C-alpha cells in the first residue's frame with residue numbers, strides 16, 4: 001500500500017536525522033539550544049509518524065477482515081467521503097477523536 005510505504009520512509013528520515021545529531025559536539029550554548037528544539041520537533045514528528053503507521057496497520061487488518069468500512073466503536077458504516085479523505089480511518093465521524 002503506497003500510504004504505508006510513505007509513512008515508513010518518513011520514519012526512516014526522522015531516524016536518520018536523529019543519528020546525525022550525535023555527531024554535533026563543539027557548538028556554543030545558543031546553537032545547542034536551537035539544535036535541541038529542532039530535535040524535539042523531529043521526535044514529535046517521529047512519534048506522530050509511528051502512531052500513523054500503527055493506525056494504518058490497524059486499518060489494513062480491518063480491511064483484510066472485511067471490517068474496513070465499519071466504525072470500530074459503534075459498528076455503523078463509515079461515511080464514504082470520510083474514507084476517501086482518510087483511507088485508514090477506523091471510526092465514523094461521530095466516534096472519531098477530534
Ligand SMILES: [Zn+2]
Nearest residue numbers: 071074092095
Ligand atoms: Zn462510530
